[in-house]
Amino acid sequence: MKYYLIAGEASGDLHGSNLMKSILAKDPDAEFRFWGGDLMEKVGGKPVKHYRDLAFMGFLEVALNLKTILRNIKFCKEDITKNRPDVLILIDYPGFNLRIAKFARELGIKVVYYISPQLWAWKEGRVETIRKYVDEMLVILPFEQDFYKKHRVDAHFVGHPLLDAISGLKDISPENFKKEHQLSDKEIIALLPGSRKQEVEKMLEIMLSVRSHFPEYQFVIAGAPSLEKEFYQKFTDKNVHFVSNKTYDLLRCSKAALVTSGTATLETALLKIPEVVCYRGSKISYAIAKRLVKHIKYISLVNLIMDREVVKELIQEELTTENLVSELQKIISGEKREVMLDDFAALREKLGGSGASEKAADIIVSGL
Template sequence: MKYYIIAGEASGDLHGSNLMKALKEKDANAEFRFWGGDLMAEQGGALVKHYRSLAFMGFVEVIQNLNTILNNIKFCKQDIKAFSPDVLILIDYPGFNLRIAKFAKSLGIKVVYYISPQLWAWKEGRVNTIKKYVDEMLVILPFEKEFYAKHNVDAHFVGHPLLDAISDLPPIDAETFRKENHLDDREIIALLPGSREQEVKKMLDIMLSVRPYFKEYQFVIAGAPSLPKSFYKAFTDDNVHFVSNQTYDLLRCARSALVTSGTATLETALLNVPEVVCYRGSKISYLIAKRLVKHIRYISLVNLIMDKEVVTELIQNDLTTEHLIRELRLTLDQNREKILSDYHLLRKKLGGRGASQKAAKIIIKMNDE
């Protein structure tokens, strides 16, 4: 079978690569053409566009790059038509992917949506687009199946693919990790500032502002694969270190973490690291989002899945040095055991392993029908 896959962000690249691996195991003739990143490229096939040229954060940035986005949509439609895939697989990235879903459906191509857009948070009306143009909806969060059922969409809950990615990690030698990355014996506070340049600049400045108050710890930045090492030089010195493409290893050696809201908050929790979730967007983007997102209490996946505050979220004006110092100290001491206990319950809620395998099975079965 011929598969055309679109992932517009780093997390989509991870989930897309695992799905491609599972599809290859079940379909010896699998042929891939995709928008994604380095992890998907490792699985073979043709990388059309890298996600680092696609990810625009916030309402203002989207408007500023509207011509680029529209040209990408036009090009993608032409590329799909030329490739003529058996199935189109869309991974999150709804502003782009829902337009492509409509186009693919008009060509008679079967459409699968893997990793649902967060329609339960905002733009719920997009469910109608999914009902019209998506043949199979595969969701990875337990409450999403119920959400779609409410809209008469029969979604499949396949479990969360991060459970597989993290469970399959080989054991880590913490001492070797420290030596290879020139780290000393102090305990580590990991900094995960995001994957987009503008986001990382904004988040690292505030994250690093707590350093003078935690001199007994060393701070280590998890570099995003989409950004060059040279980008991080402005933020590092003898007391602030940087690792590239080793985020999971860094977290497994860390005592605590400061994490920009996104998939990384869930990855950090599944690796059993107490964290403080951070978010700060442009003032205009935040005000627009606040008006649109009216009925959810949390922004981090950890708290959303558990439906309670497991980890502290410092958002916009609450993201200050003073608040970060207070909350980071709590993760290191007073609140630590409670957070770790809730993480155990979180893993149970996410279901068993094998999300990518279950998704691949549904996709291949759909094409046989």
């Protein structure tokens, strides 16, 4: 069978690659064509575009790059028409993927949506598009199935694919990791500033501003696989280090982390590393988002899933050096650290067991 996948971000590349592996286990003759990244390319198939050329963050940034986005949509439609897959698998990335869903469905191509857009937070009206043009909706958060049921969409809860990625990790020696990456013997505070250039540039400066308050620790930046090493050089010095494409290993060797809001907040929690969640967008984008998002108290997946504050979120004006120092001190040692680790264990239970990629592949392959 011919499978066409579209992932527009680093997390989608990870989940897409694991799904592709599971599909191959059930359909050894599977042919893949995809928009994604390096992880999907390692599985095999024909890459069409890399997600680094697709990821635009915020309302203002999308507006400024609208011509590029529309050009990519046009090219995607032409590529699907030319290659006529048996199934189109869309991975999150709703602004792009929902347009492609409508187009593919009208061509008679089966459409599967794996990893729901956060419609429960905003743009709830998009559910109508999913009801009309998506054949199978595969969700990964426990409350999403009820959300779709309320809107008369029969969604399948398959569990969270991050549990698959994390359960397969081999043990790691912090001493060997430090030696391999020329790090000192000091304990590590990991910095996860995001995967897009504009995001990293916004976040790293404020994250690094806490260094002088923690001289007994070394700060290590988690480099995104989509960004070149040279990009990070302006942020590094003898007291700030950089490790590329080794985020899970870095986190597992760290005492705590400062994490930009996104999938990384959940990854950090599942790896049992106490964290402070950070977010600062353009004033225009944030003002628009605040008006559009309804009934949502949190921005991090950890707090959203638990429906209470487990990790501290420092957003916009609250993201200051003073607040970062205060919150980081609380999770390096003491009661708050222990409570957070207990909450992370409860979070893992709430997400169910591993096997999301396999369950999703089962539904996709058996339905063809």
